[in-house]
Amino acid sequence: MSKTRVFRFAPSPNGLLHLGHAYSAMLNHALADGCGGRFLLRIEDIDQARCRPEYEEAILRDLCWLGLGWETPVRRQSEHFDLYQQALDRLRALGLVYPAFLSRGQIRDLVASKEAKGRPWPRDPDGAPLYPTEERSLDASLTGAWIAEGRQHAWRLNMDAAIAATGGRLTWQEGGRGPAGESGTVVAEPQRWGDVILSRPDAPSSYHLSVTIDDALQGVTDVVRGVDLFHATSVHRLLQRLLDLPEPRYRHHGLVRGSDGRKLSKSNRDTGIAAYRAAGLSPAGLRTLFARDGLVLH
Structure with a gap:
């Protein structure tokens, strides 16, 4: 049936x-x-x-x-913020997320400083600069003390560790077409997004995390949305694999x-x-x- x-x-x-x-x-x-x-x-x-x-x-x-x-x-x-928090806690238990303390202004200044010296900074598919990775290795006792002091922070996915934890190539079935005409079996490239935000002070869950959880809990079998979200599917497929969630069909339509x-x-x-x-x-x-x-x- x-x-x-x-x-x-x-x-x-x-x-x-x-x-x-x-x-x-x-x-x-x-x-x-x-x-x-x-x-x-x-x-x-x-x-x-x-x-x-x-x-x-x-x-x-x-x-x-x-x-x-x-x-x-x-x-x-x-x-449903509690459900998103449970998913975030699961990723934290796996050692795949870390607290990130740089503000938008600090990121902007850092990137501008690097590029002024002729060192192009990598950017995500939307054109935003990737988040610096130095905080991945900060001592947990230090970051815990900062958090206890009330220092503003977001929780970011350690992209390299997350990809390594999936244990294999990620793909999805595309029933529409991507920006470059992609269709059929598409290879996901979540690394292009760098260490994406999963939670921040003004929003207990990010778009990436909440939409992935919601689609699974609602039993969505077909995600049909604009081609402007085509590349975001790579992050969603990564989170689905990490959280043992089902994979829906995807169809990205023109705008x-x-x-x-x-x-x-x-x-x-x-x-x-x-x-x-x-x-x-x-x-x-x-x-x-x-x-x-x-x-x-x-």
């Missing part, structure tokens, strides 16, 4: 949904409907400083206008772009779903806009 497939749409309530979100939500819903599967809505609100109730209300309103239905209750990440070719952003309110609704466009009319970027709903 075949397993029921489970899809999800997981927006963050830190702004209004734009046309790109509408496409991803509608695509996931259509794929679930087409195979008799389940469609879940998850609210990814780990960033308590930026996420607001009014944005969550707007998300629900926009999705209803699009004609989408989802299972209830809706999962909210802010209600809806603005008239100038840029990726849409929540900060550009003119691209919001609500703006199209106010202008009199119907949900069916959005398909024409998707087609402009070569995007289909199947």
Whole structure:
């Protein structure tokens, strides 16, 4: 007997949904409907400083206008920080994470100093400089004393140790296409991200950790999302292996772009779903806009 497939749409309530979100939500819903599967809505609100109730209300309103239905209750990440902490504690017990004390400003100054001397600093797929690795080897008694003093810190994954602990090559099955046309069996390259954050003072869990835990606990079988998250899949596959979690199928779709070719952003309110609704466009009319970027709903 075949397993029921489970899809999800997981927006963050830190702004209004734009046309790109509408496409991803509608695509996931259509794929679930087409195979008799389940469609879940998850609210990814780990960033308590930026996420607001009014944005969550707007998300629900926009999705209803699009004609989408989802299972209830809706999962909210802010209600499950204890589960993310348990996963972090497990990785700590394995010796795979360490406390990191450098601020963004300190990292920026360090990188600028190195590059000023003609030493290019490695960067992750999003273009951000990789975190320095010197703190991996700090004495535990020293870092423990700093933490006891209340010194601000994040918990980072020791990427080299984590990769060594997996015991083999990591891959995933890609049903869409990556930035360079990747499809089929894709080899994960988590090392490109360096020592990623798993928890920080203003957010008890990172995107990477919480989304990996949530997908497993919700039984998500198919992760369908924008190609801008293609490379992040490498980190998620690493965490799945380390935490003995199931591997879903992945499909990364193209992005809806603005008239100038840029990726849409929540900060550009003119691209919001609500703006199209106010202008009199119907949900069916959005398909024409998707087609402009070569995007289909199947």
